[in-house]
Amino acid sequence: MTVETLQSEALLWSLKSVSMKSASDVRLAEVDLVIPQGVTAIMGYSGAGKTSLLNLLVNYESPDKGTITRTQACSPPGSGLELFWVPHNLGLWPQYTVQGHLKLVYPDVESEQDAVEELLTAFGLSPVRDQYPGQISQGEASRLAVARALASKAGILVMDEPLIHVDQTHWPFYWKTICDFCQKNNTSLVFSTHQPDLVLREAEHVICLDQGQVIYSGEVNDLYYAPPSYQVATYLGPVNDLTPISDTFPEKEHNCDIKLIRAEQLALDKVEQSSWEVQSVAFSGSIEEVIVSHQEHQVTQSLYHRPVRSVLKKGDRISIRLLMLFLCLVFGSGCLSDNAPELVFSQIKQWPVPSEGIMIPAPRSVNVGPNDELYVLDNAGRVLVYDSNNELIRQWKMPESDVGKPEGVCFLKNGQIAVADTHYHRVVFFDQQGKVQKILGEYGLKPGQFIFPVSVVQDPAGNIYVCEFGENNRIQKFSDQGEFILQFGKVGNKPGEFQRPAGMVWHHGKIYVADADNNRIQVFSDEGTFLEILGTKTGGIPLYYPYDIAIDRNNEELYIVEYGLGRVTKTNLAGEVLGRFGKTGTEQGEFLTPWGLTVNSKDQVIVADTGNRLIVKLIP
The missing domain is CATH 3.40.50.300 (P-loop containing nucleotide triphosphate hydrolases)
Known part of the structure; x- marks a missing residue:
């Protein structure tokens, strides 16, 4: 300087x-x-x-x-x-x-x-x-x-x-x-x-x-x-020097300068066929170090990425993918420039979740109840409940959390709280004091079974939709009694297919799904028929790793949180971008790998800012 x-x-x-x-x-x-x-x-x-x-x-x-x-x-x-x-x-x-x-x-x-x-x-x-x-x-x-x-x-x-x-x-x-x-x-x-x-x-x-x-x-x-x-x-912190293997990336065709890449700019996807094989994995909570070898070139490379959750193990075959939308933004090619206006909020309130021993956990999922109570999941395996004044009023632990933490929470019409217990391949239903009422699902690929469930929503008729990723990238629909009704979606990048489906919202007979790795919002009927990729008719919505979606209380506008760009994007139901707020960072008004969001009855937007370990409330 x-x-x-x-x-x-x-x-x-x-x-x-x-x-x-x-x-x-x-x-x-x-x-x-x-x-x-x-x-x-x-x-x-x-x-x-x-x-x-x-x-x-x-x-x-x-x-x-x-x-x-x-x-x-x-x-x-x-x-x-x-x-x-x-x-x-x-x-x-x-x-x-x-x-x-x-x-x-x-x-x-x-x-x-x-x-x-x-x-x-x-x-x-x-x-x-x-x-x-x-x-x-x-x-x-x-x-x-x-x-x-x-x-x-x-x-x-x-x-x-x-x-x-x-x-x-x-x-x-x-x-x-x-x-x-x-x-x-x-x-x-x-x-x-x-x-x-x-x-x-x-x-x-x-x-x-x-x-x-x-x-x-x-x-x-x-x-x-x-x-x-x-x-x-x-x-x-850790950084990937991809110079020795940069020629293996198709992104080179787009003239992006592939040299030093941060963990959140790299995605390691488990696939059936690949020349890259995992040799070892070391997961430290937010960053995972993966040592891989290439069969053809006989090269070994240590890579760092930020997994949404740790699922790789020795012997897995993977693809190594640069997250191009982010790279284009960093290197100035304008891939994400859409001249969207900035969303304006009169006040920003933020607070950490309570400590757990020597650890300060990070919030992962947020949702609101009928009286604007805020339900929060954190990576200590806890369900936290805050009143409308941001005061913690009760909390409880998941039945188990040693092998992984839950990622999606939903307040149901019957007063129960449904939690997508991701790494235990099930949905757990609690009463409002945290007592387990029932458990839905087990590990597997069949209807009524799950690999990694990550989100739960309910329609006005009481039907429950569970979104999952893993070998299954699909959404399953159940009755309010937990009876399987139907499923839709599969692994892929074509319309109607998913790569890491994440947050969902139901509105007027439609399911809006944040298709994270495909950087898009897909829309289905609640009977499972693919309808559209949101925004296609209006020129598309530039997104980078959208991980959750919510709708305002007037049911007219959508809010999308982008894990990769640290921001909130607001659109109408036609997919026209109405504004954006935030960027990647650690200051107020910035987010670091935000994971979830919700909107309360006052149209206040609440974000689980996972990387900064804060709950952030944006007040209009």
Whole structure:
């Protein structure tokens, strides 16, 4: 990032030809750098020079060569300091209590007590307020160092691996406090870390160091989606270097530059015949590493993708498919450009689901009840129920969830809650307190059996429709008593065929189905007759991995959530695009692999933002 590219932005620091040496090594070498206002992350492996750079920024150390210029771009709120530093060793004062640390730096005596109480509560330090640094845990000490920095109300905060001793389960809560403070007070933050998830979630700008040299400086999104090299790309997590096998992709015919591909830009599909064979699979919850070998070319490749669920195993034959719509968007060929207006919402509310032990689960499916209660499934295998004010009122666990988590929830006319228990090949019906009433289905290909059921809807007559993928890509229809009536659909990409059918909605005798891998919405009669691909008559709907669909309460407009592009698309029943909202990202108004959505009686759109582990309510 150069000064020229930031002419319109306020700069915090400018470094020219800065070098530092230790007795035995070079700590920083010829660093030319500008750091803008906002939130900047400094990344690098141990010994890369992160702490050395921060020490220079706060004048704790001086360079052996070069110049560092600081411009106070952020006016300190109130009478706060210009800058506050959280060093790697935390720099706590042993002679002051926890509460004393905050009082000592807070600049406004009149409002001191309320502000200190608020910070003690926000960082979970109230129980140890009267203790000294030597009496508290490392995690509490880390939180105290950050709370003290916020209490100073400095215009710039510099933090060396903040919250490093705090368990990652609680990171989002504390980081939300930090970011809310920075936004409210127009405070800039520069922090070091080696955690890609933290940078993607919290930072706007990123600086990557390697052996004392700056190898990247720029926007976080630019590094994620258009990295200059494989080495730099890995700073923000796993990436596929497809250069050795790029000639095997038919997408080359479309002149797309196939080089560095993120996990969500690659699909690995299980097929009967393929030259690619799976050698091993390692599933980590959101990203799966699959080592494959090619029979003809005798090449082995490690690939990363984001499976909607983990189903690959050693010996499977697969096809490797680039998700072209996304690539076209990234490389500027305009494949998804339809000049749709932006949907406008007056307010955005978002919140995480409750923690489960040391884990912060991610929501997967959402649906509403008759009084706008919100039913949520998460990847801890739980059913969560929120009232219309977003307050959690009850929850329960699925009967089993060790081998996989449920993906679709539906409130039925009889007051029961139907859950597509995906990896247990069944639909489970609960009463409103979470007691199992009945179970429909078992593993198999016959009528009334399932492979991976993922969505459930009901029509006004009480008939239940279950959508599934796997060896079966179909929809089955049952009576309200669970008696099989009919089925429609099969594997394929022709009209009436599916590749990963996902969300469904019933409306006026029609079933609208999000056909995820085929990037389209298909419409059937509720007797199973294929009617149309939505939008064909109006020029088509550009979609990338539509994974759920809902209809507004006036039954006139459809909302579609796109897993691959992190956005919500609104259409009418003819398939004309009325607007879009969101993009892939970690900021408010952005989504990271959103999985499900629903619409309540107030036409508020609720999204299960799975990648960001948030429930998001969009209020018109």
